[in-house]
Each structure stands twice: as structure tokens, then as C-alpha cells.
Amino acid sequence: MIGLAAALAAWPLAAQHEKDGEKPKNPAIGDPKAIAAGQTLFANGCAACHGNEGQGGRGPNLRERVFWHPLEDDTLFAAIKKGVGGGMPGANLPDYQTWQVVAFVRSMTSPAIENPPPGDVKAGEGLFWGKGTCSNCHAIAGKGSAFGPDLANVAAMRPALDIRQSIVDPDADGAPGYRGMTVVMNDGSTLKGVARNRTNYSLQLQDAKGNLHLLPVASIREITTRKGSPMPKDFGTRLSKTEIDNLVAYLGRQSARPSAVKK
Ligand code: HEC
Ligand code: HEC
Known part of the structure; x- marks a missing residue:
């Protein structure tokens, strides 16, 4: 969790930027800890209507919507604060927590490398090349197997939640050409x-x-x-939640180009 004091201390800075005519850059965006905190807030306050992973329900699917028309961070912030139309009430959250939710919503829809997912990257790397058996089918940076897609640039292509879904529910997405x-x-x-x-x-x-x-x-x-993905379907039960977090953290940093977000 971002400390309250730290979050508050960041505010005068943001206001300063605004005065200088720059767009305020919120410290929560792209910060793994803030994204994790935002995910918890989302689960408590938004998931009932938008689904745990933003897939939609009473409220619209937030992942697909934003792919076609990315919502600006400020627009998202205002939507969460004030509510939307008749169907969505405003959330009663302090600003710094609202930004954490914005950071999480954004992490669902933009490439993982811009929103480095939380987790132990080193442990994820160990799993990928070891016990997880991922490298039996995948390559990164010229090492590993060419059976499945090369994952060297996966974080620049896909949001972290999609990477997670590919691991726990491989049939759900299915990279074309790999039947x-x-x-x-x-x-x-x-x-x-x-x-x-x-x-x-x-x-x-x-x-x-x-x-x-x-x-x-x-x-x-x-x-x-074969119908569905050739990837094993039981990683969701074979690996613990923490292990999957760590794998997503590792893969969520595999990008041919470095992140624009310096974190
Ligand atoms: C009571 C159900 C409900 C809850 C709780 C809720 N929403 Fe919504 N949300 C909706 C509905 C319904 C809409 C569509 C409203 C409309 O277009 O009139 C919507 C719209 C949105 C939009 C705009 C989507 C677009 O395409 O423009 C965003 C973003 C959003 N919600 C995010 C959130 C977040 C984040 C939370 C948690 C803080 C949340 N919502 C909580 C029901 C809900
Ligand atoms: C038996 C071979 C095999 C193993 C083992 C395997 N995969 Fe896969 N994986 C595939 C194939 C084939 C695809 C492409 C089809 C699909 O999308 O499901 C794929 C797709 C993926 C994707 C989506 C890639 C994209 O570009 O969309 C990710 C991410 C992924 N695997 C991660 C992993 C991780 C992490 C592990 C280890 C826990 C793993 N895979 C183990 C064969 C495998």
C-alpha cells in the first residue's frame, strides 16, 4: 500500500506541474503497489457491476471499451468520483485511492510494460525456466523452445491481466496459428x-x-x-496464486523496448 503521508506529499507536486501548464502526472499510474491497492479497491467497489477483471456485468466491459477509445486518466478519475449516467454512483474514496483505482483500470487495458504488475520478478524468472516448465514451449531472448509463441515482447503487446489469463485459462484467448x-x-x-x-x-x-x-x-x-490451446490447462491449480503473480510480474517486464514509464 502507498502510505497516506506519501500520497498526500505527492499532491502539491502534481498541482505545481499543473500550474506550469503540464498535464498532472499521477504517481499511482504505473506503480505496481498502487495498482495492487487499486485492484483490491476495484474488487470491493466496482467488481459487483463490472466483473472482477473488468469483463462487464451490470456495468459495461471496461477492457474492450477502452481498447477502442482509451479513456484519459483524468476522465476515468472524474467518472469514478462523480459516477456515470444513472447506472453508476460516484465512489466515496479519497483522491489518492481513486487514483489507485484509475491505475488498476488502466493496467487492465494498456500494455503490461507501462504498468509493471506486482510480484517477485526473480522468483517468476526461476519458475519460467524451471519448475513451471514454460521454457519447454516458449522462448525469450533466443533461449528456450520455439514450440509456442516467443514471449520476448509479450509485455509490449498485452495487458498484464491478459497475460495472466493466458496462463490460467489458455483456451480463453488462443494466439492464432497455434492450434x-x-x-x-x-x-x-x-x-x-x-x-x-x-x-x-x-x-x-x-x-x-x-x-x-x-x-x-x-x-x-x-x-x-485439437480444440483450444495446446498449452496445459492446469497451471491455475498446479501453481499457487503467488507463483502465478510472480510469473506475470516476470513476463510483464518482457519488452523489446524499455518502458516509457520510469519506475
Ligand atoms: C452499481 C453498479 C456500478 C458500480 C458499483 C460501478 N459501476 Fe462503473 N458503470 C456502471 C454502469 C451501469 C455504467 C454505464 C453508465 C452509462 O453509460 O450510463 C458504468 C460506467 C463506467 C465507466 C465508463 C465506461 C465507458 O465506456 O465510458 C467506467 C470507467 C466505470 N464505470 C468504472 C467504474 C469503477 C472504476 C468503479 C468502482 C470504483 C465502478 N465503475 C463502479 C455501473 C457501476
Ligand atoms: C506444452 C507447451 C506449453 C507450455 C508448457 C506452456 N505454454 Fe504457454 N503457450 C503455448 C502455446 C502453443 C501458446 C499459443 C496458443 C495460446 O495462446 O494458448 C501459448 C501461449 C502463451 C501465452 C500467450 C502468448 C501471446 O502472445 O498471446 C502466454 C503468456 C504463455 N503461453 C505463458 C506461459 C507460461 C507462463 C507457461 C509456464 C507456466 C507456459 N506458457 C507453458 C504452449 C505452452
């Missing part, structure tokens, strides 16, 4: 993997070890395409 398939050859042998390339004459299949197999279509007896 798994089982191929039975005419000689009865079976191969599993993802299709990389397919022509009228051949199928290029990549197995879980990253090896490529060029299979002549004439020698294939049967192809079964």
Missing part, C-alpha cells in the same frame, strides 16, 4: 504438434521439442485438430 494437431501417418505412427505451414503437398509440423517435421500429405492418414 495443436495430431497426425496419424499411413504406417500408423502418430505425431503431435502445431502446424507451421501447409500446402497441397506437405504439412510442416513442429513438435513439442521444437523439431520440424515435413510430412508429405500423401502419406498422412488422418489429421485431428
